[in-house]
Amino acid sequence: MKKGSIYSWLLFILILLLWEMLAKQMSELVLPAPSVVFNTLIEGLTSGYYTPHILRTSLEIVIGLFLGSLLGILTGIWMGEVEFIRKLLFPYVIASQAVPKLALAPLFILWFGFGMTSKVVITGLICFFPLMENTVTAIQYTDPKKLELFRVLGANRWQTLFKLKIPAGLPSIMAGFRVAVVLAVVGAVVGEFIGGSEGLGALIIASQGMMDTPLMFSVLMLITLIGTFLYQLIYFIERRLFKYRKQ
């Protein structure tokens, strides 16, 4: 193990100890000790209390991420490739950037109901933008030298798109995906805050109502774990995909 990561772990333990000490001085309602939170977490997991909520939130994240990213990539390619479309849509894209997407959550609940659809739509919408933007940039700014090479080789538009622009832009597209993954978790959880009886976000709201702070903390831990897992998964995929880069 490298020196840096040893210190990183030591810091983690130090924070836990400080938290434990601090929590001892306070009511459990305000700040539950890490040991209490950990017990609640294990209990919830073994009793199966969390299972439907974890499944629900995970499903929303995965479906929203998939649909939002797919649509983002396709729109990005379309806008990157066709100048007319880019000029037509770009003012709206910039304007929509200023709209806080999460603030639209109540509207989506109104339109799509309290079920899963509204959360998937929020998650999808929030994932759409980073992917679309990164894809447009990647497609639009392909290395001119490589474009010239493809012209010399007599490649047509589709060949240039699929064999040059998309593979060359993949690192940038994946960077957008990495951002989208983190935002997807936020989207799904906030969606559940506003309306819903199932899911980790709903559980946080319920724990607030029940004044069960240890439960709230344990659910926060679960959400963090899901986010970290997804992020690491993308990181792993990137490592496999871009092994051609100099190590």
Add this chain to the structure above:
Amino acid sequence: MAYLSLQDVRYSYAKNNLIVDSVSFDVEKGKFHSLLGKSGCGKTTLLKLAAGLLTPNEGSILLQGERIKPSEKIGFVFQSPTLLEWKTVIDNVLLPVSLKHKVTKEHVKKAESLLDLMGLSHLKKEYPARLSGGQQSRVSIARALMGSPTLLYMDEPFSALDAITREELQDDLLRLCELHQMTVLFVTHDISEAVYLSDRIAVMDKGRIIHEFFVNIQDRHTPDSRYSGQFSQLCLEIRTAISGGLR
């Protein structure tokens, strides 16, 4: 009739800014031709016009009597190697084929033999990022030769390399040209490179060909020939022509 014939070619990016000004130039089959001049003299633009990558505003460029267009007959080597970093060395060499057809065993064999000629067969499964500058240049030459071109265009392909690697590659290139009976149009700003490689040298200045030289040096293409009196004499004459002494 000349193999490739440029007739009164004019080209400008913007009005009143003529990059190539009334150039007429004949390229003979099987010979090595160089365009020599200071940077900004229009030699690269002329090369791109001659390869059909740019369309002239006026004049005509005919390959065996027909208007030039990108085809398998033509190979182009750029100033920088311009390899696709996500493809292995062998896949980069196979690119001209894989864009057009399905890659067969014969194609792979041919690519392997080209890499062998370039002394790179041990690196065929590597990615370009792990290759040195000289090795990358060699790969890009192998790629240009993949379609068995009869006409090879080269835009300062060795300018970024150290002197010794450059000399090695020059000899490799001459060997290949002889082997494949290729006609070459080569752009450079290096006088001795032009003299060593070429049968004919056109000196360019401000978009015009201001002088032409035919190289008749005995025992050319031997290591000693670079240091012979005849060689130096011709270099000096060309140098004088570039600075405007010969008119």
